[in-house]
Amino acid sequence: MGLGIGLVGLPNVGKSTTFNALTKAQNAESANYPFCTIEPNKAVVPVPDKRLDELARIVTPEKVQYSTLDFVDIAGLVAGASKGEGLGNKFLGNIRETEVILHIVRCFADDNIVHTEGSIDPIRDVEIIEQELLFADIDALLKRIEMLKKKAKGNDKDAKEQLVVAEALLLHIEDGSPVSTFEDVESDGFIAMNKDLRLLTSKPIIYGANVDEDGLGEDNEYVEKLKAYAEERDSEVIKLCAKVEEDMVDFDDEEREEMLTDLGVTESGLEQIIHKGFDKLGLQSYFTAGVKEVRAWTIRKNTTAPKAAAVIHNDFEKGFIRAEVISYDDFVEFDGESGAKEAGKNRLEGKEYIVQDGDVMHFRFNV
Numbered sequence: 001m002g003l004g005i006g007l008v009g010l011p012n013v014g015k016s017t018t019f020n021a022l023t024k025a026q027n028a029e030s031a032n033y034p035f036c037t038i039e040p041n042k043a044v045v046p047v048p049d050k051r052l053d054e055l056a057r058i059v060t061p062e063k064v065q066y067s068t069l070d071f072v073d074i075a076g077l078v079a080g081a082s083k084g085e086g087l088g089n090k091f092l093g094n095i096r097e098t099e100v101i102l103h104i105v106r107c108f109a110d111d112n113i114v115h116t117e118g119s120i121d122p123i124r125d126v127e128i129i130e131q132e133l134l135f136a137d138i139d140a141l142l143k144r145i146e147m148l149k150k151k152a153k154g155n156d157k158d159a160k161e162q163l164v165v166a167e168a169l170l171l172h173i174e175d176g177s178p179v180s181t182f183e184d185v186e187s188d189g190f191i192a193m194n195k196d197l198r199l200l201t202s203k204p205i206i207y208g209a210n211v212d213e214d215g216l217g218e219d220n221e222y223v224e225k226l227k228a229y230a231e232e233r234d235s236e237v238i239k240l241c242a243k244v245e246e247d248m249v250d251f252d253d254e255e256r257e258e259m260l261t262d263l264g265v266t267e268s269g270l271e272q273i274i275h276k277g278f279d280k281l282g283l284q285s286y287f288t289a290g291v292k293e294v295r296a297w298t299i300r301k302n303t304t305a306p307k308a309a310a311v312i313h314n315d316f317e318k319g320f321i322r323a324e325v326i327s328y329d330d331f332v333e334f335d336g337e338s339g340a341k342e343a344g345k346n347r348l349e350g351k352e353y354i355v356q357d358g359d360v361m362h363f364r365f366n367v
Contacts, residue, residue: 004070005277006098007208010125011116013106014210014242019043019073021245022270041073047278047285048271049296051328051358055287056294058336065295067285069277072098092136096198100280101205102273103129104242107222108212122226126207133200134173140197141170158192165189173201178233180204204280207237208273216241216263238276240269284357287328288312289337305353309363319367323349328358 007015023043046066056064074094095101105122106115117124145166151159165184172182178201184190185202194202207230209223216239219227223239230237245268248256260268278284285296286308299308305323309316326337330345337360340346355361 004072004098005100005102005281006072006074006095007102007104008074008095008129009104010106010128012113013104013125015104016041016073017242017246018104018208018210018240018270018273019071021242021249022071022273043071044068045071045274047274047296047298049285052287052294052296054332055289055328055360058332059289059291059294061289061291061294063293065293067278067283067296067298069274069281070098071102092132092200095133095200095203099203100277101200101203102208102277103205104208104210105226107209107220107226107239108215110212120222122209122222123229126226126229130178130201134176134178137173137179137199137201138170140199141166141173144193144197145170161189162193166193178202205233205235206273206276206280207235208269209237209239210242211239213241213244213263215239216244216265236276238269238272240273242269245270284355286355286357286359286361288362289331289360299355301357303355304351305349305355305361305363306351308355308361309365312363315367316363316365319365320351321364321366323353324362324364325349325353326360327356328360331360 007019009015019041022045023041046068049066052064052066072094103126105125106120107122109120117128145163148159148163148166152163165187166189168184169179169182169190173179179185179194179199180202182190207226209226211220211223214220215223219239223237227237244259244263248259248268251259256268260266282301283298284301285298288295288297297308297311299311306317306320309320309323325347326340326345330340330343331337334340334343334345337346
């Protein structure tokens with residue numbers, strides 16, 4: 001399952017450096033000048049999950065397969081992007097193809113690194129980007145309204161329903177409010193309309209406060225301002241030092257843990273980004289554990305057992321009989337499947353069962 005998280009921000013704020021570290025591929029050129037990223041870099045990133053490592057320790061499989069997320073490094077936006085400045089229209093189109101936005105914001109001062117606006121001001125920087133996203137949504141909505149009006153004149157019932165929603169939404173965003181705060185986002189008319197438009201300000205945002213090494217400890221003034229801004233908008237801030245994260249790319253687990261301890265943090269910024277992004281996308285994992293493979297399978301939260309089975313193969317859903325389920329905690333406590341079964345911790349679940357995060361599952365099916 002490939003679901004995209006788009007990295008956005010002003011030029012030269014650390015997006016490509018963050019992307020390099022995220023992918024561990026070092027294939028996004030990072031340099032001290034604006035627009036060093038022109039084409040969106042895309043990469044599939046494994047989701048760190050210590051539970052999977054623990055299952056592998058017990059089962060000793062031939063291989064281990066993690067859940068994954070797609071990350072897209074989108075070139076830096078500038079003021080006027082919605083009107084085409086800085087190749088903005090192309091870049092805004094790249095953002096539409098993602099489901100969650102990770103907004104990298106510079107939260108450190110360094111005279112040796114150019115800032116396109118000439119000073120460090122995270123709120124100003126955030127507002128520049130978000131204003132351009134709003135302008136782009138207004139433009140897309142105006143075009144859609146014109147099309148809906150033509151269809152509505154021909155007594156198209158769906159067009160009439162969407163038109164009412166679209167005109168109300170236009171007033172909402174022209175007032176400076178993002179689509180995500182619109183009161184009718186759950187309505188059928190909005191859902192049908194946004195399926196095609198993929199409005200930019202409807203997407204969940206995670207703010208990535210890029211600090212220097214000293215900023216990883218106590219929050220500096222820039223991070224404090226960004227956190228206050230995010231809290232007002234019911235969003236979250238993840239603090240990271242992109243340069244440190246990139247430096248740790250080639251470290252082994254022990255070296256990475258030692259460095260994080262020295263820096264006074266318990267989890268790397270990149271792990272926080274991946275885990276938070278996974279959650280924002282409404283995803284969770286269930287596991288299969290056999291001698292050939294221990295694997296995490298990605299599903300949406302509140303997925304039924306047959307739908308979860310279909311992630312492995314469509315035939316599993318078509319011929320679904322029941323699922324054998326052991327919770328992760330029971331699997332580990334009783335040292336594997338046999339021990340859990342002996343302890344009576346193995347359950348048989350039917351078609352209505354809602355799969356829980358961390359379930360260890362086998363599916364019975366007949367095609």
